[in-house]
Amino acid sequence: MIWDEPINHHDNCYFCSVNITGINRKNRTKWQYPSIRTAHRRVSSPIVSPEPQASLSQEEAMNIEEKIESSDSDFEYDLKALELFNQTDLNDLIRDLGLSKSASEILASRLKERNLVTKETRISYYRTREHNLFKYFAEEDNFIFCKDIPGLMAAMRLKNYASNEWRLFIDSSKRSLKCVLLHNGNKLGLLPIAHSTKAKEEYITIALILDKIKYEEHKWLICVDLKMVNFLLGQQGGYTKYPCFLCLWDSRAKSQHWTKRDWSPRVALVPGEKNVINPSL
Numbered sequence: 001m002i003w004d005e006p007i008n009h010h011d012n013c014y015f016c017s018v019n020i021t022g023i024n025r026k027n028r029t030k031w032q033y034p035s036i037r038t039a040h041r042r043v044s045s046p047i048v049s050p051e052p053q054a055s056l057s058q059e060e061a062m063n064i065e066e067k068i069e070s071s072d073s074d075f076e077y078d079l080k081a082l083e084l085f086n087q088t089d090l091n092d093l094i095r096d097l098g099l100s101k102s103a104s105e106i107l108a109s110r111l112k113e114r115n116l117v118t119k120e121t122r123i124s125y126y127r128t129r130e131h132n133l134f135k136y137f138a139e140e141d142n143f144i145f146c147k148d149i150p151g152l153m154a155a156m157r158l159k160n161y162a163s164n165e166w167r168l169f170i171d172s173s174k175r176s177l178k179c180v181l182l183h184n185g186n187k188l189g190l191l192p193i194a195h196s197t198k199a200k201e202e203y204i205t206i207a208l209i210l211d212k213i214k215y216e217e218h219k220w221l222i223c224v225d226l227k228m229v230n231f232l233l234g235q236q237g238g239y240t241k242y243p244c245f246l247c248l249w250d251s252r253a254k255s256q257h258w259t260k261r262d263w264s265p266r267v268a269l270v271p272g273e274k275n276v277i278n279p280s281l
Helices: 059-075 087-097 101-113 131-136 149-156 203-214 226-233
Strands: 137-140 143-146 168-174 177-183 191-196 219-222
Touching: 087 101, 087 203, 101 177, 131 137, 131 149, 149 191, 177 203, 219 226
Parallel strands: 168 219
Antiparallel strands: 137 143, 143 191, 168 177, 177 191
């Protein structure tokens, strides 16, 4: 229904013209409503099918194609040449993603299928990528350790090796005991130099591994937890009387824990005195 503003209520108002008396459920479908100028129903327009277009001649079609090609040639395209992955670039990508051997080989093969690597790039390189480092490592007494750290640094393209630029990290978990070199400032990545899945975290083991990696020649700064500090300094573990390696704090003197603050410093680590049971490493 399209509604307009009524002019009068005599013959131009829809609500005044409709007589609703006598309308019920039986005759409401047959009731005829008036159609006046201010209230008239919409008339649906007939559906007109589009006229079929006339087929173009061959000359007209060629002219249209020439116009399209000429318009396309006006645009300037700045497409960058496709850069392929060489062996070095692919190695850097795999190192950044932290992929394993099998995952690295799968990625390299997928890139080669799509011709995204150079011809000199070898996919089988990742099966034996660590073989050139085997000569710097040895296996003795359930330990795998590096026997030539300067040579390993040179193989890792770190020619200017200085021991004061690295620190030694020693720690163990439920699965393994590991020794890792960390770069001061963290500008370079970590370098594992010793590993064992059978050795336990104890004084004899730590003394053995320090001898294997030739700690006396390098004298790295060591960063460890307090449990490892006890092993390195030869102190007794557990609930001891003098557990601190800096001072002679008496853990048994509970009456002085909240009153005495200054304790005498530990001067020396003498085996058999002040809970020191082994020589310091």
